[in-house]
Amino acid sequence: MRRVTPTLAILLVVVVAGMTALVLLVNPNDFRAYMVQQVEQRSGYRLDLHGDLRWHVWPQMSILSGRMSLTAPGAAQPVVSAENMRLDVNLWPLLSHQLSVSQVMLKNAVVRVTPDSAEKRPQNVPQGPRNAEPPSPSDGWSFNIGQLKVADSLVIWQQAGGDEYNFRDFNLNLEQDDHKQATITLSTNLTRNQRNATVKVKGALDASQYPHRLSGQIDQLDYTLAGADIQPQGIKGSLSFQGSWNGDKQQFAVTGLQLTANDSSLSGEAEGSLAEPPRLALNLHATSLNLDNLMVNAAKRIGEGEQHATVARAPVIAEAREQSNADSPLKTLDLALKLRADSAEWRGLTLNNLQLDASNQQGLMQLNTLKGALGAGSFSVPGTVDIRQPETRVTLQPELQQVAIQPLLNALGLPESLQGTVSLSGQLSGENLSVEAAKKDWQGRAAISAENLRLAQINLQQMVRRAVARVSNRVSSEEDDEQGIKQIAGQVALNHGELTFDDLNGHGTHLALQGKGKVDLQQQQLDVTLGLKFSGWSGDDKLVAALTDQAIPLRMFGNWNNVQYTLPVDEVLRNRLQNEAKSRLNEWIDRQQEMDSRRDMKTLLRP
Template identity: 80%
Template sequence: MRRVITTLAILLVVVVAGMTALVLLVNPNDFRAYMVQQVEQRSGYHLELQGDLRWHVWPKMSILAGRMSLTAPGAAQPVVSAENMRLDVELWPLLSHQLSVSQVMLKNAVVRVTPDSAAKAPQNAPQGPRNAQTSTSSNGWSFNIGQLQIADSLLIWQQAGGDELNFRNFNLNLDQDDNKQATIALNTSVTRNQRSATVNLKGELDASQYPHRLSGKVDQLDYALAGANIPPQGIKGSLSFEGSWNGDNQQFSVANLQLTANDSALTGNAEGSLALPQRLALNLQATALNLDNLMANAPVNEAEGAQHATVARAPVIAEPRERNNADSPLNTLDLALKLQAKSAVWRGLALSDLQLDASNQQGLMTVSTLKGALGSGSFSLPGTVDIRQPETRVSLQPELQQVAIQPLLKALELPESLQGTVSLSGQLSGEDLTVEAAKRNWQGRAAISANDLTLAQINLQQMVRRAVARISNRVSSEDKDGQGIKQIAGQVVLNRGELDFSELTGSGPHLALQGKGQVNLQQQLLDITLGLKLSGWTGDDKLVTALSEQTIPLRMFGHWDNVQYSLPVDDVIRNRLQNEAKSRLNEWIDQQQDNDDKRNIKSLLRP
């Protein structure tokens, strides 16, 4: 045992002595010009090192540098600048005058991916072949980086003409082998316009053909979004995909995409180009798509006894910038989107077999197909959305077939006072693509029909029967509850918040009706008049005939939370009875012989 300990101690002394001698005999500043030369020769970038280089021997053999910067040819700002840089080097190559860098570590760095940091070729510079191979040094030296670590840094990202995004707490670990096959681990966060996002990524990268081509896959990308115009619970999920990038023509492709966002899950692929005009084609499939959990303005279902957390609002430092379509990325993007969802939720409506086929041409979006099933019915909503002007212009051609009315009214935040199914075909247009805007300033017209229509707490037939019973006991009718309107159809015109119904005709059990009216969506007022004809009366034959043929006006008016009714059945019957009495009296007079007496009596009966 003593010999083993002695041998280990001798080896330790030799290693320490060798490293000490190396530190004393090899000056790291001798590598400064070489590193600058090799970086510029291999990449064209200019490396600047400020201050002296010094050794650091524990836990790895390293060269420590002060402030450094790396600048692309012709760029106004450096791509990378850092206060501190550490180069972990291999020990044995140093003994043969070789510098092999196993890891580069930057701390508190600023990484710029902006137009000012991009390489710019000199004017009238000759263009070499794109597939030309870079020359390698033949002076006996080698330069190789296997690992890159960026810690506690800042990434500034900006596209030409776009807004600048600052990714803080930027941490990147990149390991690559001799074949330029790399593994990547990245986490960062970004805050902008009172919204924040965090990203944690793990993936693989093939950089063997860089800068012409890149390929790789994202094994897992976890993200979280929170803040203004984001649902109170935030948006959390994961993303994975395989992708490739063609640097020569600025094109990319994504395959085997898998995305989760709260309780939504999508798969698909994408391809596009970042060169102007930018292009993106998305083909997505969803097993579940809950839009209500992804939209900040989605209606909240109030559950009985539910407890709601109080959301603290951040102090307003300045007035938020007014929304302007000029800032939309769709103005410079050609988009093709195809989406299929087995099930989806929008404003509480349970949709199935949802299909979307839309395209965007620099701000003009055409929705060729937007259709699906809604309960036992179906819907189709093709149209266009134009954001080329400051105000968004919308034009839609809605078609509904046998859609349940009550859930639809709830989704549109209207009183749930009707039950049944509705079918509709029409044309709508207006400004802004929101439900509130549609109720406030949209315009259009449609042909509408409804089946099995019932009004909440209102039975039209029962109202008329009871009104007749209070006036006369000479007729009666079977009193059956739950009777409604079997079918009703008409025309509806929407004009900036006011619905105008006309040509309403309908029928039901022992019922026929005609009507018209208006509903003011902004002031929540209505004024609708229905002319009702009821059959199924029994009793006095003439009165039964009169009631069956007579139109009884029912008027509903006032605020829709406190609707008033007018049903003048007594006036109708009284007029009918008076006309009947006059008719009988005239018949009796006609049977008399004295013409003078008849004329005198008739003159007395005239009003």
């Protein structure tokens, strides 16, 4: 033990003395010109180092620099700028006068990916081949970077003519080996228009064939979205996939995609190209897709006994810029989307076996297929969505088969005053793709039919029986369990918020009806008149005939939350009896006049 301790002390003294001598003998500023030269030879970028370079020996042998910047050829602003930079170097290569950088660390840096920081080459200047290798240095120096670390920095991203996005708290750690196999960890957040997004990424990258090819995978990408126009609980999820990039053809491919968003889960693949025009093809499958948990304007059903909650809104700091189709990336993108969802939730509706096949050609979207099962019924809504103009133009051909009416009314934000099933076939068009826009600005026509239709809190048969009983006790009808309309059909027209029904014809047990009317979706007013004919009466033959043959007008009108109605049974019976009395009186007068005429003729013919 006595010999070990002195030996370790001697080794420590030697190491410290060696490092001290190395620091004293090797001036880090000797590497300045070489680093600038190598960066420019390998990338064409200009590296500017301000101030003297200095050693930092603990816990890692490092070179510290002052303010630095990295600028692309012809660019107005640097791509990277930082107040300081640290280069962790390998010790043994320094002994042979070589610079081997194990890690480059930037802190509080600003990274610009903007048009001002992009490379701008002079016109009519010949360019060498893209895969040309940089000339090897003649002085025997070597330059190698194994790790890049960016901490607490800012990334500014902007497309030409587009908005600027600031990614704050940007942290990146990239490590690569001699075979260009790299591992990446990244975290950042973005705040814009009172919305906040955070991202954390772990992945791997194969850059052995760069710039011709890149491949890699995202092992885990965790994200959160919160703020204005997002669900109160926010949107949280993860993403993973394997991807490849072909630099020669500007093409990419994604496989094994797994995406979660709140309680929605999707998988699939994608491929596309960044060559003009950009192209993207998506093929996705969702085991569950809850759109109501992802969209803030989803309809919510308020059950019995529930109360409306008062939600405190965040103060508006600045008005958000009005959205325009000019901002949409779909105007410059060719998109093909295929989506299958085993189960989906939209505005309170459960959609099963949802199928979507859509394409976009630079702003003109074709909904080739949008169909699925809705309860015991089905739906299909093909059409087009045109965003090439400032206002979105929508044309749809909806078809419904045996769809339950009540949940459909709830999804559209209308009173759930009808029960039954509806079938519909028609065409609608208008501006803007939303339920509110459809109720306000769309127009179109459709053929509509309904089965087992019931009006909430209104029993037509019972209403007529009670009205007849108040007028006369000479007729009656038997009570039955049937309270609605077995079948009704007609035409419906939508014109800027006014829904008009024409040629309504229907029937039920002991019931036949005809009618028409209109509903104002904006003013929440209705005015509908149904001509009701009932059979199954017994009693006075004249009254039975009057009730069976004469249509009784039922008019429903007013605000749909407080509907009023008129059912003038007494007037119908009175008018019918008066008309019948007048008819019999006229017949009696005609008979009397005929008898008088015959009597006068006999008097004239007497001798």
